[in-house]
Amino acid sequence: MTDGRALAREFLEQQRQLGGNPVILPEGSTPGNTQARPAREGSDLPPPGISYDPPGGDLFSNDPVPQAISLDAIAQLVAGCTKCRLCEGRRHTVPGEGAADARLVVVGEGPGRVEDETGRPFVGPAGENRLPQFDEIAACVPYLFRQIDIVKPSVILAMGGTAAQTLLNTKQSLGALRNFVHRFRGIPLIVTYHPAALLRNPNWKKPTWDDVRIARRLIA
Numbered sequence: 001m002t003d004g005r006a007l008a009r010e011f012l013e014q015q016r017q018l019g020g021n022p023v024i025l026p027e028g029s030t031p032g033n034t035q036a037r038p039a040r041e042g043s044d045l046p047p048p049g050i051s052y053d054p055p056g057g058d059l060f061s062n063d064p065v066p067q068a069i070s071l072d073a074i075a076q077l078v079a080g081c082t083k084c085r086l087c088e089g090r091r092h093t094v095p096g097e098g099a100a101d102a103r104l105v106v107v108g109e110g111p112g113r114v115e116d117e118t119g120r121p122f123v124g125p126a127g128e129n130r131l132p133q134f135d136e137i138a139a140c141v142p143y144l145f146r147q148i149d150i151v152k153p154s155v156i157l158a159m160g161g162t163a164a165q166t167l168l169n170t171k172q173s174l175g176a177l178r179n180f181v182h183r184f185r186g187i188p189l190i191v192t193y194h195p196a197a198l199l200r201n202p203n204w205k206k207p208t209w210d211d212v213r214i215a216r217r218l219i220a
C-alpha cells in the first residue's frame with residue numbers, strides 16, 4: 001500500500017455513496033493515524049446527519065411519473081391524480097411553483113383551505129389542514145421526488161416534521177433533526193419549523209432564521 005490515505009478516502013467515499021454518513025480524514029493525518037471526524041462543508045456549519053437515497057422510479061415501466069421530464073408534466077399528472085382519498089374533496093391541486101432551475105427547494109405540509117382554493121402553496125391562515133396520513137404520503141411522494149430530480153437544487157429546506165421525516169425516511173422529531181446537514185439523494189437538506197408553527201410560537205422565529213441562513217450558505 002503506497003498511499004493509505006488515498007485508499008481510506010476512497011473507502012469512505014464509497015461508504016457515503018452507499019448511504020453512510022459522510023466523513024473525512026483530518027488534514028495532516030497519516031495512514032497510521034486515520035481517526036475520522038464528521039465532515040463540515042464550512043467550519044461553522046452543522047455536522048452531517050441522515051443521508052437518504054431512495055430508489056428512483058423505473059424508467060421502463062408504465063408509470064408516467066418517473067418519465068415526466070418537466071415540472072409542468074408533473075403538475076398535469078397531479079391534476080388528474082386519484083391515488084389517495086385526498087382527491088375526493090379537493091378544488092385545486094397544489095403541485096408547487098417556482099423556477100425549474102431553482103437552487104433552493106422548500107418543502108412544506110399538505111395543502112390548507114386557501115391553498116386548496118387557490119392552488120398555490122404557502123398561502124392562507126395556518127392550522128386549517130390535518131397532517132397527511134401514512135398511505136397518503138406514500139402515494140404522493142413519487143411526485144415530490146421526481147420534482148426534486150428535475151429541479152436538481154443545491155439545497156432543500158424541509159419546513160415542518162412531515163416534510164423532514166418524509167424526505168429523510170425517519171421518525172425522529174423535528175427538534176432532533178434540526179442543526180444537521182442531512183442529504184437527500186446527495187443534496188444538502190436543512191430541517192426547520194413550518195411557518196404555521198411560527199404563528200403559534202413566535203419564539204421559534206429566531207432558530208428558524210438561523211436554519212434559513214445555514215441553507216443559504218449551502219446554496220452553490
Ligand code: SF4
Nearest residue numbers: 081083084087139140
Ligand atoms: S397522491 Fe397526492 S396528488 Fe394524488 S390524490 Fe393523493 S394527495 Fe392528491
